[in-house]
Amino acid sequence: MDAPVVAKDIKRTDLLQMYYYLRLTRTLEDRITALYRQGKIVGGVYTSNGMEAISVGYASALERDDIIAPFHRDMGAFLIRGITPGEVIAQYLGKRTGPTKGKDGNVHIGDLKRGVIGFVSHLADNLPVATGAALAFKLRGESRVVITNTGDGGTSRGDFHEAMNFAAVRKLPVVFFCNNNQYAYSTPLQLQMAIRDVADRAKAYGMPSEIVDGNDVAAVYLSAQRAIRKARAGDGPTFIECKTMRMHGHSEHDSAKYVPRELLEEWKKKDPIVKAELTLTQLGYANEATFREIEERAKKEVEAGVEFAEQSPLPEGPEALEGVFADEHEVKP
Numbered sequence: 001m002d003a004p005v006v007a008k009d010i011k012r013t014d015l016l017q018m019y020y021y022l023r024l025t026r027t028l029e030d031r032i033t034a035l036y037r038q039g040k041i042v043g044g045v046y047t048s049n050g051m052e053a054i055s056v057g058y059a060s061a062l063e064r065d066d067i068i069a070p071f072h073r074d075m076g077a078f079l080i081r082g083i084t085p086g087e088v089i090a091q092y093l094g095k096r097t098g099p100t101k102g103k104d105g106n107v108h109i110g111d112l113k114r115g116v117i118g119f120v121s122h123l124a125d126n127l128p129v130a131t132g133a134a135l136a137f138k139l140r141g142e143s144r145v146v147i148t149n150t151g152d153g154g155t156s157r158g159d160f161h162e163a164m165n166f167a168a169v170r171k172l173p174v175v176f177f178c179n180n181n182q183y184a185y186s187t188p189l190q191l192q193m194a195i196r197d198v199a200d201r202a203k204a205y206g207m208p209s210e211i212v213d214g215n216d217v218a219a220v221y222l223s224a225q226r227a228i229r230k231a232r233a234g235d236g237p238t239f240i241e242c243k244t245m246r247m248h249g250h251s252e253h254d255s256a257k258y259v260p261r262e263l264l265e266e267w268k269k270k271d272p273i274v275k276a277e278l279t280l281t282q283l284g285y286a287n288e289a290t291f292r293e294i295e296e297r298a299k300k301e302v303e304a305g306v307e308f309a310e311q312s313p314l315p316e317g318p319e320a321l322e323g324v325f326a327d328e329h330e331v332k333p
Helices: 003-007 012-037 052-060 075-080 085-092 126-140 158-170 198-205 217-232 261-268 272-282 288-311 317-321
Strands: 067-069 146-151 174-180 209-213 238-243
Touching (some): 003 217, 012 052, 012 075, 012 217, 012 272, 012 288, 052 075, 052 146, 052 174, 052 217, 052 272, 075 085, 085 288, 126 146, 126 158, 126 174, 158 198, 198 209, 198 238, 217 238, 217 272, 272 288
Parallel strands (some): 146 174, 174 238
């Protein structure tokens, strides 16, 4: 289906807002990569280059009181939920002004006040947590939904299947996303499962599924809307497989020599930013001047974030013990 046909029922302002977040995500992660290569960031840098449409699309479909349990390719969702570029960069630099207040230097970001459950490195670990939050919403009678995400490799782990089964049996208000980016670190999809579509795994649990173009932000947004509406109505979970491609290595220290160059060239033509620009142009919603204005706005916001983070203080030693354990004053999701 042509992108403008998919997007024609989405408001111009909403499409432009999603385009802005695509640009902001790409600009921020490119800047983080540069800081890493300058030796200012220690540890791993994991980006969503080529996959930005997934997190931007699903997060744009949520309501304010909904929550997310993201993974390390979901920078767009962090930004949409209100975590600023400055906070993200401060997190990477281990500064006090980052979401973990200097206790981590990676995308292990969470803030329940902004509806973000903290991410940990082990992929698919966040799915049972999201399912538990959805159970809480159902028991409380709250009209709230959880979206959680993992990669194609994460769907081969036991906690993925446990979460899917429990959510389906209890008809919980949770939407499971899968970034099928073709590789689980260095393992191609065909060497980790004998099915063509990851979405087929949902059939084992009687869960409806959908396959969507993960490089088309409008398609992801509309798919998320449908699943969220269904979950909020009490009709249970949905599994959404987003077909995409990881355009960098697993992290910035990985050169990804195991990925055929021709495959990357093929997917480069499907870049989500280029696709969004084509959609906006064909619908008559924007032109080249609009795109350049939004690009400059994103650059200014990211550079302001770099300045904020670099000027922020490092944490003091005793602060390592603060905010580690929950107490009665902690905010409930």
